[in-house]
Amino acid sequence: MKLKRYQPFIYLLLALAFSILFRVLHHFSLDKSALVYIGFPFVIGVVLSAIKSHVERNDPKVESWWRRSWDHFVGSSVVVLASSLMLFEGFICVLMLLPVYYFVILFCFGVREMLRRCEDGTRFFPAHSLPIVMVALSLEGVAPELSIDRHNQVVISQDVNLDISTIRENLIKPIELSEDRSALLKLFPMPYQISGETLKQGDVHKIDFRYHRWFVTNTHEGSMWLKLSEVEDQRIRTEFLKDTSYISTYMRLQSTEINFEPLAGGQTRVSLSIEYERRLDPAWYFGPLQRYAVEQMAHHLIKEVMVRE
Numbered sequence: 560m561k562l563k564r565y566q567p568f569i570y571l572l573l574a575l576a577f578s579i580l581f582r583v584l585h586h587f588s589l590d591k592s593a594l595v596y597i598g599f600p601f602v603i604g605v606v607l608s609a610i611k612s613h614v615e616r617n618d619p620k621v622e623s624w625w626r627r628s629w630d631h632f633v634g635s636s637v638v639v640l641a642s643s644l645m646l647f648e649g650f651i652c653v654l655m656l657l658p659v660y661y662f663v664i665l666f667c668f669g670v671r672e673m674l675r676r677c678e679d680g681t682r683f684f685p686a687h688s689l690p691i692v693m694v695a696l697s698l699e700g701v702a703p704e705l706s707i708d709r710h711n712q713v714v715i716s717q718d719v720n721l722d723i724s725t726i727r728e729n730l731i732k733p734i735e736l737s738e739d740r741s742a743l744l745k746l747f748p749m750p751y752q753i754s755g756e757t758l759k760q761g762d763v764h765k766i767d768f769r770y771h772r773w774f775v776t777n778t779h780e781g782s783m784w785l786k787l788s789e790v791e792d793q794r795i796r797t798e799f800l801k802d803t804s805y806i807s808t809y810m811r812l813q814s815t816e817i818n819f820e821p822l823a824g825g826q827t828r829v830s831l832s833i834e835y836e837r838r839l840d841p842a843w844y845f846g847p848l849q850r851y852a853v854e855q856m857a858h859h860l861i862k863e864v865m866v867r868e
Contacts, residue, residue: 566610567637570634570637571641574637574645575645577599582646591700591839592699593698593841596659596841597663597693597841598693601694604666604668607631607667608631608671611627611631611671612671624672639657649773649779649805659841700840708842709838711837711850712832712833713835713857714830714832715830715832715854715858717828722821722825723793723827729864729866730795730864731756736863736864743851743852747806748768748770748771758790760789762786762787763800764784764786764787765782765785766782766785766804768781768783770804770805781802781803783806784799784802786798786800788814793820794816794818794819796814796816798814799811799812809838809839810835811835812833814834815831816830816832817865818830818832829861829865833856833857
């Protein structure tokens with residue numbers, strides 16, 4: 560019996576196994592740790608390498624390096640896409656996962672190629688110790704002691720050709736965010752309804768989101784509740800009371816603060832600060848990615864809500 564003939568079924572069984580394991584990690588609140596985003600891809604890469612090694616031992620045909628790497632890529636892609644379907648995950652989650660997933664998968668492939676050199680008589684002992692690095696990286700977030708600081712703050716300042724009173728008037732107008740935004744933000748659905756067109760301290764604004772995980776179906780409905788905690792002539796501070804939107808899967812928004820500084824010629828320096836808590840590990844990947852996304856959103860809000868270009 561040739562294992563190569565049954566590889567597609569093995570990929571699906573591997574996807575099913577990791578879907579079940581993901582549910583187990585979710586039960587123990589570990590589904591956002593690096594165990595999922597590094598540990599899972601690492602084990603998948605090791606299993607695929609073991610399958611490939613078994614096939615090669617029973618098949619005298621020697622494949623090229625490019626063919627081996629392509630088979631590894633295809634197998635890992637089948638596993639991750641099948642797993643996402645079994646877990647009903649959306650396209651945003653998959654797109655955010657793929658860069659770090661393929662990084663780990665290619666790492667496993669590289670180690671396997673190094674070990675092949677060892678088998679050919681070439682001494683390359685460090686290849687045997689490299690997997691220890693991935694095991695260590697996959698432990699981030701499994702315990703508070705193994706977590707990196709999750710609190711983040713993004714501050715964006717921009718000089719606009721409007722006075723403060725005009726900007727405040729724009730803030731209470733009906734909000735309709737346009738499609739003219741960065742490539743990254745276009746991946747994320749914008750709110751379809753924003754209620755609470757006031758600037759009174761203590762008021763609560765509700766922001767409704769609708770996210771079609773599978774583009775037209777598998778829909779997630781959620782909302783943010785934003786309280787105007789402090790309202791002054793040149794300063795507005797808000798606090799997030801509750802968040803059931805799809806964004807809460809990736810980060811926990813905490814507060815925003817808008818400061819207005821009058822400048823000469825009727826201009827105003829607008830500073831928008833957003834505080835949030837990163838919920839996904841590893842920090843070296845999701846930290847910069849989320850910071851960039853929040854910075855892009857801050858620029859978009861200044862342009863679309865305060866300036867109304």
